[in-house]
Amino acid sequence: MGINNTAHTEQNIRLIKDYLNKQSLVQGLVIRQDNHDKQDLIESLAKRQHQAEIHQLVNRLHPSDIANLLEQLPPQQRDIVWQHIDKNHIGSVLLELSDNLRQALLVTLESDELIKIVSHLDSDEIADLILDLPEHVTEDLLSSLPEHQRLDVESTLRFPEDTVGAWMEYDIPVVRENISLDVVLCYLRKKGSIPDSSDRLIVVDDSGQFKGILLVGTLLVMNGESLVTDVMQTDVSVFHTNDSAEDAAHDFERYELIIAPVINSHGKLVGVLRVSSLMDLMNASSQRKFLAQAGVSKDENLFDPFLNSARNRWPWIALNLFIVLIATRVIDHFETTITGMVALAALLPITANIGGNSGNQVVALVIRGLALKQLERKHLPRLFLKEFLVASTNGLMWGSITGILILIFYGNTSLSIVILLSMLFTMILSAMVGVSVPLLLKKMNQDPVLGSSVIITGFTDTMGFLIFLGLATLVLN
Amino acid sequence: MGINNTAHTEQNIRLIKDYLNKQSLVQGLVIRQDNHDKQDLIESLAKRQHQAEIHQLVNRLHPSDIANLLEQLPPQQRDIVWQHIDKNHIGSVLLELSDNLRQALLVTLESDELIKIVSHLDSDEIADLILDLPEHVTEDLLSSLPEHQRLDVESTLRFPEDTVGAWMEYDIPVVRENISLDVVLCYLRKKGSIPDSSDRLIVVDDSGQFKGILLVGTLLVMNGESLVTDVMQTDVSVFHTNDSAEDAAHDFERYELIIAPVINSHGKLVGVLRVSSLMDLMNASSQRKFLAQAGVSKDENLFDPFLNSARNRWPWIALNLFIVLIATRVIDHFETTITGMVALAALLPITANIGGNSGNQVVALVIRGLALKQLERKHLPRLFLKEFLVASTNGLMWGSITGILILIFYGNTSLSIVILLSMLFTMILSAMVGVSVPLLLKKMNQDPVLGSSVIITGFTDTMGFLIFLGLATLVLN
Numbered sequence: 044m045g046i047n048n049t050a051h052t053e054q055n056i057r058l059i060k061d062y063l064n065k066q067s068l069v070q071g072l073v074i075r076q077d078n079h080d081k082q083d084l085i086e087s088l089a090k091r092q093h094q095a096e097i098h099q100l101v102n103r104l105h106p107s108d109i110a111n112l113l114e115q116l117p118p119q120q121r122d123i124v125w126q127h128i129d130k131n132h133i134g135s136v137l138l139e140l141s142d143n144l145r146q147a148l149l150v151t152l153e154s155d156e157l158i159k160i161v162s163h164l165d166s167d168e169i170a171d172l173i174l175d176l177p178e179h180v181t182e183d184l185l186s187s188l189p190e191h192q193r194l195d196v197e198s199t200l201r202f203p204e205d206t207v208g209a210w211m212e213y214d215i216p217v218v219r220e221n222i223s224l225d226v227v228l229c230y231l232r233k234k235g236s237i238p239d240s241s242d243r244l245i246v247v248d249d250s251g252q253f254k255g256i257l258l259v260g261t262l263l264v265m266n267g268e269s270l271v272t273d274v275m276q277t278d279v280s281v282f283h284t285n286d287s288a289e290d291a292a293h294d295f296e297r298y299e300l301i302i303a304p305v306i307n308s309h310g311k312l313v314g315v316l317r318v319s320s321l322m323d324l325m326n327a328s329s330q331r332k333f334l335a336q337a338g339v340s341k342d343e344n345l346f347d348p349f350l351n352s353a354r355n356r357w358p359w360i361a362l363n364l365f366i367v368l369i370a371t372r373v374i375d376h377f378e379t380t381i382t383g384m385v386a387l388a389a390l391l392p393i394t395a396n397i398g399g400n401s402g403n404q405v406v407a408l409v410i411r412g413l414a415l416k417q418l419e420r421k422h423l424p425r426l427f428l429k430e431f432l433v434a435s436t437n438g439l440m441w442g443s444i445t446g447i448l449i450l451i452f453y454g455n456t457s458l459s460i461v462i463l464l465s466m467l468f469t470m471i472l473s474a475m476v477g478v479s480v481p482l483l484l485k486k487m488n489q490d491p492v493l494g495s496s497v498i499i500t501g502f503t504d505t506m507g508f509l510i511f512l513g514l515a516t517l518v519l520n
Numbered sequence: 521m522g523i524n525n526t527a528h529t530e531q532n533i534r535l536i537k538d539y540l541n542k543q544s545l546v547q548g549l550v551i552r553q554d555n556h557d558k559q560d561l562i563e564s565l566a567k568r569q570h571q572a573e574i575h576q577l578v579n580r581l582h583p584s585d586i587a588n589l590l591e592q593l594p595p596q597q598r599d600i601v602w603q604h605i606d607k608n609h610i611g612s613v614l615l616e617l618s619d620n621l622r623q624a625l626l627v628t629l630e631s632d633e634l635i636k637i638v639s640h641l642d643s644d645e646i647a648d649l650i651l652d653l654p655e656h657v658t659e660d661l662l663s664s665l666p667e668h669q670r671l672d673v674e675s676t677l678r679f680p681e682d683t684v685g686a687w688m689e690y691d692i693p694v695v696r697e698n699i700s701l702d703v704v705l706c707y708l709r710k711k712g713s714i715p716d717s718s719d720r721l722i723v724v725d726d727s728g729q730f731k732g733i734l735l736v737g738t739l740l741v742m743n744g745e746s747l748v749t750d751v752m753q754t755d756v757s758v759f760h761t762n763d764s765a766e767d768a769a770h771d772f773e774r775y776e777l778i779i780a781p782v783i784n785s786h787g788k789l790v791g792v793l794r795v796s797s798l799m800d801l802m803n804a805s806s807q808r809k810f811l812a813q814a815g816v817s818k819d820e821n822l823f824d825p826f827l828n829s830a831r832n833r834w835p836w837i838a839l840n841l842f843i844v845l846i847a848t849r850v851i852d853h854f855e856t857t858i859t860g861m862v863a864l865a866a867l868l869p870i871t872a873n874i875g876g877n878s879g880n881q882v883v884a885l886v887i888r889g890l891a892l893k894q895l896e897r898k899h900l901p902r903l904f905l906k907e908f909l910v911a912s913t914n915g916l917m918w919g920s921i922t923g924i925l926i927l928i929f930y931g932n933t934s935l936s937i938v939i940l941l942s943m944l945f946t947m948i949l950s951a952m953v954g955v956s957v958p959l960l961l962k963k964m965n966q967d968p969v970l971g972s973s974v975i976i977t978g979f980t981d982t983m984g985f986l987i988f989l990g991l992a993t994l995v996l997n
Contacts, residue, residue, distance in 0.1 A: 105775060107775065111774075111892075111893075111894070114892075114894050115894050115899070117902060231740050231741060232740065232741045242736065259737075259740075260708070263705060263709065264708065264709045295799070296796070296799045296800065297585070297588075298582060299794075299796035301778055301795065317776075318778070319773070319776035319795075322773045322795070322799060323773065325799070325803065325806075326773060326802065329802075329803075329806035329809075329810070330888060332806075332810060333806070333809060333813065333884060333887075333888065336810065337880045337883065338881050338884075339884055343885060345885060345886075345889045345895060345899075345903060346906065349909040349910045350913065352906065352910045353910045353913040353914050353917075356878065356881050356910070356914065359877060360878060360914060361918075363874060364874060364922065367870050367873045367874065368922075368925065371867055371869060372866075374866035374869075375863070375866040378862050378863075378865075378866075381862050382859075385855050385858050385859050385865075386855075388851060388858050388862075388864075388868065389848045389849075389852040389855075391865065391868060391869070392847055392848060392869070392872070392981060392985075393841075395869070396840060396977075397840060397844065400815055400836060400837060400840045400974075401833065401837060403814045404814050404815050404816050406814065407810060407813070407814030407815075407816055408811070408820060408822060409822075410810075411810065411811065415588075416588070416592075417588070417822055418592075418822060419592065422592070422594070422822075422823070425594060425823065426823070429823065429824075432826040432830075433830045433833070436826065437830050437833065437834070437837060440830075441837055444841070445841065445845075448845065496814070500873075504869060504873070508869075
């Protein structure tokens with residue numbers, strides 16, 4: 044399918060929105076004046092006219108642009124656009140939608156509509172959709188597929204989501220090793236084209252074992268009587284179905300790959316990985332990490348129903364509340380110290396906040412180091428030493444600055460020294476914990492992004508209060 | 521250049537590290553026993569043997585793997601590997617390094633070495649390196665380049681880093697529109713290959729205007745006498761040099777592009793964008809956002825000198841300190857209220873923390889919505905309403921839970937009600953501010969990722985204390 048210019052696409056989307064707005068205007072008029080028969084007729088004509096325009100404009104868009112448009116529209120206008128999407132585009136549009144919206148729109152479809160929609164999709168795409176369908180629909184759908192496609196879909200569903208197997212495609216541009224280039228050319232001419240966006244064909248032997256790669260360029264420049272096996276490349280990146288998909292994405296980025304063969308544990312070619320799927324994967328994973336860092340654990344659409352959104356944010360609010368309650372128990376313990384000098388209450392947040400902030404900086408760096416595999420066990424002593432030095436430097440410096448300010452505010456030297464020391468100790472402690480927590484979570488096979496930040500903030504809050512009030516009790520009483 | 525299997529690469533890297541460790545052992549022995557002449561000789565032989573092995577293993581790796589290895593090694597071992605990299609690989613390795621390490625290694629090179637290294641690179645790659653060189657070296661380097669390459673480099677340098685112009689490549693697979701397919705085939709056969717990883721050639725007219733795309737598949741299956749202009753595709757994605765590079769990356773992802781032509785404001789073909797460069801861009805930008813969210817503003821290597829790292833983290837620590845000092849002024853204002861009931865000091869962090877947490881959740885969602893362009897001005901009322909409802913729901917729910925816990929701890933109903941109300945109000949306020957701050961930063965042309973989180977945390981801290989202590993003063997006194 045051809046792709047329009049970005050400017051062109053944007054113009055079409057703007058037009059659709061104009062029509063949608065006009066339409067709601069017309070609808071508004073119709074409702075208000077439904078006893079005026081003639082007026083009614085004109086408006087319903089105008090409405091039908093708009094509908095036709097919308098239908099044409101929507102289906103001129105690329106499926107991912109339609110998906111993006113649906114995400115942007117408020118529910119009522121979204122439903123209008125949804126009804127206008129051609130049946131042979133709906134599948135691709137569904138694949139591009141966010142989880143929540145996809146689920147919401149899938150339930151509006153009948154079983155037989157779905158079967159028709161799915162017939163335009165590849166096996167790996169059907170597998171993506173199937174996860175969001177109710178079980179009885181899934182069964183109808185699977186039994187409606189041709190045998191080989193059903194097997195492909197079922198095999199994709201068996202692979203865990205984070206493996207190469209779940210991200211590979213089955214539509215493989217494949218040739219046998221023992222034929223001549225002329226035969227390959229003949230075959231391609233009969234097919235009428237080279238499988239999409241690829242400069243290479245994958246070579247297998249008669250039993251389907253992966254053998255190498257045949258560049259299309261070779262077909263053009265080499266003698267047609269050469270055998271594929273003599274001119275193919277064998278020194279290429281190959282992935283296994285159970286390799287980590289995220290690692291594969293990094294390899295694609297690192298080695299600038301476009302398409303790569305996927306083999307099973309017996310060396311048999313079972314599919315291909317494409318750079319476009321892995322870009323989706325990388326983008327989804329970086330978005331998930333970004334949201335997770337802030338305590339949004341599940342993919343959340345901007346306009347999800349508010350109760351879903353509220354519930355989605357509970358886990359971290361709950362964890363945060365639990366931790367801050369522990370911190371309050373620490374403060375409560377020092378009631379007599381605070382009664383002796385109420386200024387301490389005002390200064391409480393300083394140590395905890397600065398400690399949390401610098402701890403989170405360390406956490407982010409360590410998580411990134413882990414993701415890039417730049418962190419090995421034997422470098423840990425050096426990393427701890429470095430972060431100790433950074434925290435000591437910054438603790439001394441910002442602790443002194445704060446100490447001087449406190450001296451100006453309160454004219455109390457002991458209080459200044461308490462602030463300086465507690466900032467120094469808290470920052471060192473939170474740096475050490477900031478290195479350890481992601482490493483420990485990783486070791487326990489947890490995602491370090493989910494949780495590290497809340498744990499570190501909770502820990503530094505509690506320890507910050509403890510160190511500050513403890514030192515104050517020692518020095519000031 | 522061929523690419524090895526991941527497993528193979530990892531094995532080579534492990535071998536290199538083994539040799540490096542053995543080598544430092546040998547070096548240690550040599551230093552301790554330098555008066556034993558014979559022993560000395562053996563060790564220096566062993567050392568030379570290891571050096572040869574390291575040399576061979578290192579240069580068998582892909583440049584990006586060498587770069588990754590350098591990032592992982594402590595400085596002493598890093599220098600050994602650095603000295604063993606072949607001159608014709610060094611350029612590609614430098615391009616793959618993090619900013620800090622690249623700068624550190626670039627200064628070890630002489631001007632004439634650099635000129636030799638750069639001769640293996642493309643214009644866009646040279647432009648990338650040049651930004652990190654001292655000015656007098658840059659001039660030497662530029663004047664050493666062939667005229668056309670110097671012009672390309674200078675034009676790349678003129679484009680701002682976030683535009684398509686700065687990311688495009690000049691090595692374009694181009695053909696003229698008015699020749700026959702047979703002539704194209706002839707030309708490709710003479711070149712011996714199709715320009716790397718591409719299934720398409722770009723078509724221009726005699727004046728260099730962009731005209732369309734010729735799929736290599738077309739060459740294989742169409743009549744050789746057809747003219748390029750009759751069989752080319754014209755409905756394709758085209759980018760302008762001054763388009764946003766990040767938008768282009770999203771288009772590549774959305775439309776599953778591999779390579780796309782770049783034209784200037786006169787419609788003239790000036791370069792191509794490749795999916796591999798844009799994957800780099802997306803990855804770098806998502807890493808930068810991840811670090812920025814935690815308050816690390818500049819790219820920082822895990823093993824950077826500690827003083828650099830300390831300095832890199834100052835801006836956010838300073839901002840944080842400034843904001844928390846304002847919060848302490850707020851608390852200080854309520855000294856008499858706290859003296860009347862010291863329990864208030866213990867409960868201070870609750871409202872502020874929970875408010876900050878839920879505010880940051882909103883910020884992350886809004887920033888993502890902005891990045892995906894799913895947020896328009898006219899949807900703002902709906903978004904504010906939704907977040908108001910989410911915050912009210914969660915505020916009432918978690919406020920009530922906390923209120924009950926406080927009632928159990930302190931047996932004071934008024935205190936429970938103060939906590940409930942202040943959590944509710946703070947969460948609503950921080951949700952509203954959480955929607956507004958990224959939007960305002962965006963409107964002021966600032967990156968909403970940098971700063972939103974600290975501003976929101978500072979604001980909710982201050983307002984959380986104010987609301988909690990204000991309510992306490994009203995209700996409890």
